[in-house]
Amino acid sequence: MGFFAPWFLAGIAAVGLPVWIHLLKRHKTDPRLFPSLMFFEKREQSSVMHRRLDYILLFALRVAIVVLLALLFASPFIRRAAPASDGKKVTVVAVDHSFSMRAGDRLARAKEEARGVLGKLHPGDQAQVIALGAQVQALTQVISDAGELRAAVDSIQPSDSRASFGELARYVRTLAESQRIPLEVHLVSDLQKSAMPPGFADLRLDPSTALVFHRVGDAAPNWTVENVAAPRRVYDPKRVRVQATVAGFDTPEAKRNVSLVLNNKVAQTKTVDVPANGRAQAEFLGLDVPYGFSRGEVRIDGGDALSADDRYVFAVERTDPRKVLFIDDGRHPRAELYFRAALDASGDSAFQMETLRPEQAANAPLGNYAFLVLSDLGSVTAGFEDSLRHYVNGGGSLLIALGPSSTALPRVPVSDDAIEAASYAGREGERFLSVSDIDTGHPALRSVDRFAAVKFYQAIHVTPSKSRVLARLNDQTPLVLERQVGEGKVLVFTSTFDNVSNDLPLHAAWVPFISQTAAYLSGGGAEQPVNLAVDSYVELRAGDNKGAAAEVLDPDGKRLLSLEEATTAKNFAVAREGFFELKTASGRRSLIAAHADRRESDLTVIPQETLDLWRATGGDNQGSAGAAGKANEDDKKPWGLWPIILLLLLGVAMVESVVANRYLRPRAEVREGIKQEAA
């Protein structure tokens, strides 16, 4: 017998508590009132006699409770033979159906191997068939029906998921804990190295689990289109650039033809030299696609082990440049110039800028613009601000630059942050201000190099009320603030866009700042990527638009969501390669291209010593089920006594309650009498 937590035995010292209660405390408590002590005398004998244990039974029960409680925490156990398994075991057949199993006839061979394992089972033997991808899919329960097990193996189809042996080990550990009899796991797989988890500890198995490997494929040379970099939206087809990366795994140096296919038509073909075990890039200029969503694909020549990864799909959307309204009162002519130059220089010509005076803009249809820019306006009429507020509430975006004219305003339009005063550099010895804090994770500030070396001579001090400060100057003046208003957002830049209040337009950070800000503001929210790996999740609705239906069409054109799912599901998992047409609950339509994880393209096999190590984490490294069963019979396992102690404790506690009630009732009545007297 032993204890899992022997230190808890120190709790037995609490036995002193009932001793104190019975020996000492009782001696001092409950004085009884009496009219006169005329005829009483103090006797030592009385006191001595009192110090004997009173209520022996109650005392014993209380001591027992304390001791049992301490024992319960110390968790005693005895070693005894594991529950008689009598040589019984559960056979688990795990068939890898990941993307790499599409190579050659690997999956067919795997299924044949699995059938062979099942064929060796005796009648009555229990087994389970599972399919291994990114997740473990149990195709049957633990059953002994050979027909059902075979049918489960036959039903396994190739998938585009990435195998994860870590998931398999976790599932097997859970199964071993629940079954409490030895497991014999047959892993039928190509044993791809890339399926290993980052930490070897994730592969550990229960001691009663035996692992048997059935390899159905060898390492083979394989070329793949590893990645394609293409814009999500195309505004000017002639200025678009598509880059494809071709990688070779275990391959010799070779020339590969790379083709760009648009809407099932080969648009361009190039030849690249792929070094041995290396990568090469192919670049295609121009992407002549029609308006709307287009299905793109980069293909290489086939003929290698895994042909499924010779194509890489991507989705693009052709749209017109979106209009941006720059509202300026004419005081900062260079601000417009710099802003327009930055938008034009961003590369993909996504925006067309128009300029209006505030009085003209008040009557303009603001809804036609992707976002608006207010450049240091000295006055904003109530009607114009209402229009702006209505525009932003409806999902529009506003970029506000503050400058010397803005100090006339009590607060920033729409965002309602109070304008305190202008903050000038050079007054107290500082010749300029610089950015000290910046949220580089924000989409608008991602590649601005923290505004390094940019000098700010003047910034308008704004007290943020509900806005979030994204960047601050070194005198803690907020530089960039953002506030969500209704469905839209307002971004406030507390300096001007010309090179008077700062020299930002003259720095390299200017163009990325403006282009990223424009992209962020025109996007209407954080858009999800349109090119995804299989097993990624796509968001269908935010939390606030329940009830509206979402819609997903799979590559075969079938609806993936039931009616109930369409109105309630928040996201869905992309389970296969191809193009998915998506309409989110907010009504936004998009085309999503899903491709298999390219780590599956590396068909390198796990070294034998690694496999041996993995198998050794289980109970039997011979891989023999019979031996595993025998070994477990000889093993004596610690068997916890806590359920017995717990039952005992409950019983003693109940008896204690009854006994204490019997003893203490008269005393309770005395107390009741005292209470009545007091009343």
Place this chain on the structure above:
Amino acid sequence: MLQRYLDPAVLAGISGLDLVAKTVVDGFIAGLHRSPDFGFSQEFAEYRAYSPGDDLRHVDWNVFARTERMFLKRYRGETNCQVTILLDASRSMKYASLRAGVKLLEKFEYARFLAASVGYLAHVQRDAVGLIVFDDDVRQFVQPSSRQGQLARLLHAIGSAQLGTRTDFARPFAHVQQFLHRRGLVVAISDFWDEPEKIINTVAPLRFHGNELVLFHILDPEEIRPKLKHPVLLEDLETGDALEVGPDYVAHEYPERMDAHLEDLKTRAQGAGIDYFLIDTTRPLDAALREYLAIRKGRM
């Protein structure tokens, strides 16, 4: 049947001392003889011929107008006995024990009922009734009188009596002596927790003025025969002193000492011509009144 109503526990449930007193007294007062003395209270008895020296206020002038002879009106019920009740309100009177989980009547409550009943009875008898509530000094004093409203005053004084501190018979009894100019009956109701010699020496001088003295010794049954299962710490209600006592002592020595005390008190009282009655709080009140009436018969 009557006994049922006189159980102290039942009486404790009756609100109002007057009702308690009536309940106790009226049941057995019926048939009690009238006072042989005549007086000037309300109930007409007879005419008597005027003789010189009689009080002219009692002459019936209507009869004189008709007959030209002077007659005096005489009435029933008037006696010249004065009853003074001494009620002990010391803190020890607060004691009440438990019997079968039910709290008995407090000694003080019992004493109140007894005082009210004696007072009511005396009032019915047309006796002048007074009250002195005392602990270690006189706390309340109602001048003996047989006037109308005296019963209400008496009962109110009994009802509003508050428990005080310690018992000291010397001062209250000296006070009583100052007011007792007429012969009468003094009824002392107390638990008499003091030395018998001291008690008798204090109260005996009352006898010298021609008073009859009755001591009602009220005790809780637990005071006479306490029961302990285990050693306990006892706290004196009056002094607050605490003493640890064991069951053995309570079972053997205490009863002997208590019995000796009671016997001593009784003997000394009888020796001093004082009537002494030991009453425990479970005893029906009418029994105590019978004792009282037995004495009164001899005096009336």
